[in-house]
Amino acid sequence: MEAIHTQGIWIAEALQQITKSQDKLWLIATHIGDPKAAFLLVFPLTYFLNRRTGFAVVWVAAISEWLNLVFKWMLFGERPFWWIGESRLFEKNPPKLQQFASTCETGPGSPSGHAMVTAAVWWVMASSLGSLLYSYTRSMLLSAVPYVLYLLGLVAVGFSRIFILAHFPHQVIAGSLTGFILGVVLSRQVPEGRPLVFFVSSSIGLLLSALLIHSGLTWLGFDLSWSIALAKKWCSHSEWIRLDTAPFSSLTRDCGAILGLGLAQYWKPGGYTLPCAPRALCLALCSMALYHVHRLPLPIQPQPLFYFLFFIKFTIVPQVVMIYVPGFVHLLTHKNKND
Template structure:
């Protein structure tokens, strides 16, 4: 869902640029075709590695495309930190309310997980990521982390500076290394602790990528200007 929504404005921007320069109909549909092909590959890979069930992937792709279409003209630029905090809170409360309402009515959203845990030859292969609240803890944490990163002093300092190509490459390598290290740590086996850990991890990710890593690269890569000697 997140992949489909995040790539939608990129696809529409590329489509508009291609439409103004290309006359061929096939060339014009290339961004849309690449978008659909990439989402299909992501969905198949999620099923293949047993991270999600097919119905979850299909629902997520459709929801992501619709959200990208609806929210593209409403990008939250220059919002207050409270906006991001309230967004994370509303996501958690609304999803919890919907889940428990459906559960009270007799509809268990974890029905596929229960069946898989019962009939799978290796029940440990049923990932915790496939549970309904796993995506919720990730998305709400990312929303809060984005707000914290955009309003941090580190980001304000980096925004005023100009990073060279070498510094941008260093930021990319360092960010990938740190994010990979966080993924390598794994997660607690208890479900409640997993949700808390997942929330905190994805809150930290935007802070690292947008603020902390560029700030550290800028600070260590800045060259001290020698003082001008008067004659």
């Protein structure tokens, strides 16, 4: 792996040197590809265009991110920003590389979570839009456009992760391929219409199984906190280390989102049926609401409290999109009609 990692460092250096004037575009791409963007950005956008697709986005995002966490625990992948120092191969010829605020993630690096979740979630959107375009136009050319955009977006996210030194190229490729397969498989088995007990059981099952895997690996002698120590050691700015990038943050996010899906469906089976204009208003209001939910500060100590509140935050997200905001808009428009 040393040769692969070394080659990855030189690729990252070349990418930074050639495209250093486009660093803001790479940072935007990495933010769009962040797994939490699937819940906070992609989900509301797709939900108000097509209910099933929006539902599928949350389900696919949660399952693929959970699997990514398990893979990372088992594969022990390095990250470029700490491997450069730990390997001690570049003491005589150090690469000219820059870290960014998004660089210093604390989990293991393989496979790339951004690439894996993006590939899975965006496949749901691309396949849904492609099918819709074909049903209306019967044009293979037009229906292929979403898939081309899917590929271009995935490449952009992958390059952005290499550019900011969060991942090696092979980790991005592995994440993209795995996410594509998951997107194809999971999008065919969306549990829309299942009872609340299914989602409660799924949320608890994902949480307990992850904790069991973590405990089992720890019992076998593996130190699963090794990456956190390295991230803190080699990150150029200590304030760039954030608890919401820790492995258990993604776990609580996924479990909370799945529970939130079940609760939203339980409170209002079938959702609200709204015309185009009210749905556009819902999207605008949801964007503002989720922005404030995301920005809500959480206490980082004690850590169990942080993870519990993080779980609650993402349990609320599907309910905001599927119940609270559409319910408010439905009430508002229904009242105006009566007046």
